[in-house]
Amino acid sequence: LGRRAADAPAVSELMDAAGPLADALRYGDARSTDAAALRAVFDEMAVRVVAGLDRAVVGLDDESARAMIERMSAVQAALSVVDHPARRRALPAVLAIIADQRRGHGLVRGRATRLLHDTGTWEPAEVERRLARALTPGTPAATGAAFVEGFLAGSGTVLLHDAALRTVVDGWIGSLTPDAFTDVVALLRRTFGAFEPVERRQLGVLVATGAVDRRPVADDELDEDRVLAGLATVRALLGLAPSADGLL
Known part of the structure; x- marks a missing residue:
């Protein structure tokens, strides 16, 4: 040996x-x-x-x-x-x-960041900063999606317990153009679909109940059709079966 x-x-x-x-x-x-x-x-x-x-x-x-x-x-x-x-x-x-x-593969950079998070080497605030930097608007969608996959691969627990990280990922997905979203949706579905069923269900509930940091929105600003469409997208990404009322 x-x-x-x-x-x-x-x-x-x-x-x-x-x-x-x-x-x-x-x-x-x-x-x-x-x-x-x-x-x-x-x-x-x-x-x-x-x-x-x-x-x-x-x-x-x-x-x-x-x-x-x-x-x-x-x-x-x-x-x-x-x-x-x-x-x-x-x-x-x-x-x-x-x-x-900076030129490393997003999967590998994301995984390195996750391992440093899980061992407590980096504080949550540092991990949030790194994730936000990796998902800046100028980052190609495929590169950002690879980083997210590497960071989240195998377990969504980190998102369940850290609202700030959820907000970063949620904001990045929401910022994608329709074409960019189409380009990475299969990868995102694979990432979120690999979570345990209970993790996917809990994440769905957190998103549906607004358990992320967002700007306040007046009731008259809400577009119900867009909200329901967004929730349907979340269900698809998490691999959850469609619901009769469109809610999670």
């Missing part, structure tokens, strides 16, 4: 091995491999992954970026399983570099 780790040409291969090695360290394996030897291999892999990750995420296409964000999450989890010191300083440092790569 040690020789293979030393010879492995791609950081992605090392990342793929991190999870199984962490499980073997925690639970043992069928071959009763020496724990000290396993830990030495794991430590070497951790060093190499952290050292090369910021370069490994450069120039990825959509498919490769989608695979990479899964690996990034798996490495974070593996380091946590064995309480590896790299999870506290070294990995967050390289994730911050990745999150700041």
Whole structure:
């Protein structure tokens, strides 16, 4: 294993091995491999992954970026399983570099931002600022949608518990032109549709009840048809079945 780790040409291969090695360290394996030897291999892999990750995420296409964000999450989890010191300083440092790569793939930058949020490395206000910057009006819709997908991939819990982040995402979706929205709607449906059913239902309720920060609107400004159309769009994005009254 040690020789293979030393010879492995791609950081992605090392990342793929991190999870199984962490499980073997925690639970043992069928071959009763020496724990000290396993830990030495794991430590070497951790060093190499952290050292090369910021370069490994450069120039990825959509498919490769989608695979990479899964690996990034798996490495974070593996380091946590064995309480590896790299999870506290070294990995967050390289994730911050990745999150700041202006030309990096949106999926990867969004995932780096989410991991820094989930570990408490970045305060909620900093995460909100980063998300808002990634979704500025001048950002191409596809780039913004990729960032949102990377940030939210696999779990919508962060939106349920943070009204400020909900407002940023809601405002960005609302700012898209019809053509831009059409271009990214499939991606957004995939993102929100991957949430657990209970998460989608709760998000739908929050949107329907106005649980986001918005400017006050007088009753006579409301266009009921537009409101109902908007709610129908939300239902479609969340993968919820249509309702008879058009409400969530």
